Amino acid sequence: MRVFTSLDELEAATGESLGSSDWLTIDQQRIDTFAEATGDHQWIHVDVERSKDGPFGGTVAHGYLTLSLLPMLGQQVFSLDTPGAKLNYGVNKVRFPNPVLVGSRVRAHAELGGVVDVPAGKQMTLKWSIEIEGVAKPACVAETVVLLLT
Template sequence: MRTFTTLDEVAAAAGEELGTSEWVTIDQQRVDTFAEATGDHQWIHVDAERAAAGPFGGTIAHGYLTLSLVPWLGSLVFSFETPGAKLNYGVNKVRYPQPLLVGRRVRAHVALGDVADLPAGKQALLRYTIEIEGEAKPACVAETVVLLLP
């Protein structure tokens, strides 16, 4: 676990690999709960019988479910314990190169990209690769933006 306690530490680490989280299994209950929360009940996510005959041989996690794991998986790798607020500012890029079959395990590989000075503090880019165990392509690649206020 990498912990940053000052904005200067964050800036000095720009461009560094921060590490990799533990593996986490994506089960059908998590997918069903996400479907319930978002209203996205597409059969490819929630109907195991129909999905078994579909293009992937089973249900797959929602892309946005995979993306929503980024903050939690990231917290297993690093922590911003800087004095001020930490604000999610958005996402610059998101891609889903490989469907994530339910029952598979994923982990996040995290790198700190550019860290820019802003009048309000620092803006940090974080690059996440959500790997699927045993697969060559990741489930998700995303670049997020965090504002760190003093």
């Protein structure tokens, strides 16, 4: 795991790959728990029997479930041991090119897109790809923005 201890060190890493997380298996319980938390009970996610005859041959994870794994997987990739608070500021772009079938293993890969000055401190952009083991197209690609308050 990469650890940044200063904002100068972070800025110097612009454009670099930060690495990948460990693999995580997406099981039906995780999908069902996400459905309960969000109220999204679409049958392709939660109806195991019906989804066998559906477009994917089984249940698939919600796209937003896949995206929501970034904080957990991201902490395995890098750490900001810098002064000040770190705040999620938003997402510039998110796409879900490939469904995550139940039982699949996924991992996150991060690249530091950039660090720029803003009135409150620094704004960091991260380029993420959530890969599916053994599948060429990723499950999710996203560009996230973090405010680093000074």
